[in-house]
Amino acid sequence: MEQSRVKELELLATRARLLGLKAVHDCASGHIGGSLSAMDILTVLYFETLKVDPKDSKNPGRDRFVLSKGHCTPALYPVLALRGFFPVEDLKLFRSIEGHLSGHAEMHHVNGVDMSTGSLGQGLSAAVGMAVAGKLDRKDYRVYALMGDGEIQEGQIWEAAMAAAKYKLDNLCGIVDLNGLQIDGATADVMPTEPLDKKWESFGWHVIKADGHNVSAVAAAFEEAKTVKGKPTVILAKTVKGKGVSFMENNAGWHGKAPNDEQYGIAKAELEARLKELEG
Numbered sequence: 001m002e003q004s005r006v007k008e009l010e011l012l013a014t015r016a017r018l019l020g021l022k023a024v025h026d027c028a029s030g031h032i033g034g035s036l037s038a039m040d041i042l043t044v045l046y047f048e049t050l051k052v053d054p055k056d057s058k059n060p061g062r063d064r065f066v067l068s069k070g071h072c073t074p075a076l077y078p079v080l081a082l083r084g085f086f087p088v089e090d091l092k093l094f095r096s097i098e099g100h101l102s103g104h105a106e107m108h109h110v111n112g113v114d115m116s117t118g119s120l121g122q123g124l125s126a127a128v129g130m131a132v133a134g135k136l137d138r139k140d141y142r143v144y145a146l147m148g149d150g151e152i153q154e155g156q157i158w159e160a161a162m163a164a165a166k167y168k169l170d171n172l173c174g175i176v177d178l179n180g181l182q183i184d185g186a187t188a189d190v191m192p193t194e195p196l197d198k199k200w201e202s203f204g205w206h207v208i209k210a211d212g213h214n215v216s217a218v219a220a221a222f223e224e225a226k227t228v229k230g231k232p233t234v235i236l237a238k239t240v241k242g243k244g245v246s247f248m249e250n251n252a253g254w255h256g257k258a259p260n261d262e263q264y265g266i267a268k269a270e271l272e273a274r275l276k277e278l279e280g
Contacts, residue, residue, distance in 0.1 A: 001216045005048075007278060009215040013043040014275045016082055017244050020074035021271065023094035023101075025264040030095060030103060033254035034148060035075035037179040037239040040213050042079045045144060048215075049222040054084035057111050063141050064130050066115045068123020069148035069177065070104040071256070077101055077110070085112030121154025123147065124174060128160045131172040131232075142226070146175045150182025153191040158203065164232040165204025173225040174205075174234040177212065179241035181252040200234045212237030244271055 017039050024030035046052070051063040067076050074094070081088045093099025100109040104118035114130075117123045127145035134141050147157065164172055176196065184190050193199070197207045206228045210221040218237065225233035241255075242248025245267040259267055 001219055006216055009040075009043055009047060009219075011275070011278050012047055012079075012082060013040045013215070014244070014271060014278060016043060016075070016078040018268065018271050018275070019078035019081065019088065019091055021245070021259070021264065021267055023077070023091045024074050024258045025261075026092065027095040028258045030074050030258055031071040031256045032074055032258070033181070033241045033248060033251070033256075034069060034177065034179065035072045036243045036245065036248065037212070037241045038069070038072055038075045038146060038177045039079070039243070040215055041146065041175060041177065041218055041237055041239075042075050044215050044218040044222065046079050046083045048219050050144070051141065052083075052112070054112065057085060061139060061141055064114045064127070064143045066123045066127040066130070066143070066145040067105045067113075067117055068127070068145050069120065069151055070117030070123065072146075072148075073101070073103060073105055076105060076113070080110070080112040083112070086110070120148070120151040121156040124157050124160040124164075127172060127174070128164050128167075128169065131164070131169040132167055134171050135167070135169070140171075142171050142173065143169075144173045144175065146177060148182070149176055149178045149180065149187050149193065149196075150190065152176060152193055152196075153187070161200070161203040161205065161232075168230050169232045170229050172232040173222065174232065176234060176236050177239055178236055179239045181241045181250070181255065183252070183255045185252050196236055200236075204231055206231050206233040208233060208235045210235055210237050212239035213243060244274065246270060 094101045107113045107116045131143040208221045210217045248254040
């Protein structure tokens with residue numbers, strides 16, 4: 001990937017982080033930590049990888065995306081807005097009773113959302129169903145599902161993984177946001193899941209490891225996934241919870257907490273400094 005394109009994607013991700021941070025602060029509610037860790041992944045997906053058109057968002061031939069970690073809409077909604085699925089101004093209605101942007105991904109009222117999610121562990125099953133439908137209909141669209149590393153402690157994830165391998169769903173790509181933390185602390189302490197590469201391989205998946213904050217590496221992983229035949233692919237993306245905000249990084253306490261005014265001011269200043277650095 002050319003350096004100019006790398007900078008464009010990094011700029012977009014930083015702007016999305018600012019928008020997500022503001023949305024959570026303004027409504028005093030939301031899951032900011034895991035949203036910040038997933039922002040680079042979603043930015044690459046929507047601006048580099050997915051075959052989608054905001055002006056024709058229900059096109060039957062479009063690629064599909066399922067936010068299995070459905071509470072991380074402070075990442076998804078800003079990226080959708082920047083991509084043109086709805087006005088950026090709508091983000092001010094995040095989690096508002098007057099608005100349409102609920103705290104968890106919602107497909108009936110938010111343009112660009114392909115699956116309503118929220119109860120963790122269920123999104124990959126929905127993605128498997130979409131991928132099976134694509135095979136049956138002889139469509140060439142691809143399906144992507146982003147999971148949290150705490151979420152994959154759920155048994156339903158592994159049932160879906162088995163089904164995806166059984167049906168040879170090479171049109172399916174899962175991504176695990178490996179930030180190492182969940183609401184109760186470190187995933188390694190709550191319920192260890194490693195070695196994840198060997199586990200996914202044993203379930204019949206092609207495994208790719210990537211730095212989830214390196215947009216070139218993430219884009220390359222998605223391109224590699226497209227070349228895999230006869231089996232689904234999972235990308236194990238190593239990330240940092242709260243990425244981009246110093247006092248939120250690697251801090252489980254920021255899983256589902258909104259910053260107060262003082263904290264918001266500090267976080268905003270840090271992200272704006274990063275934006276200025278990229279624009280310079």
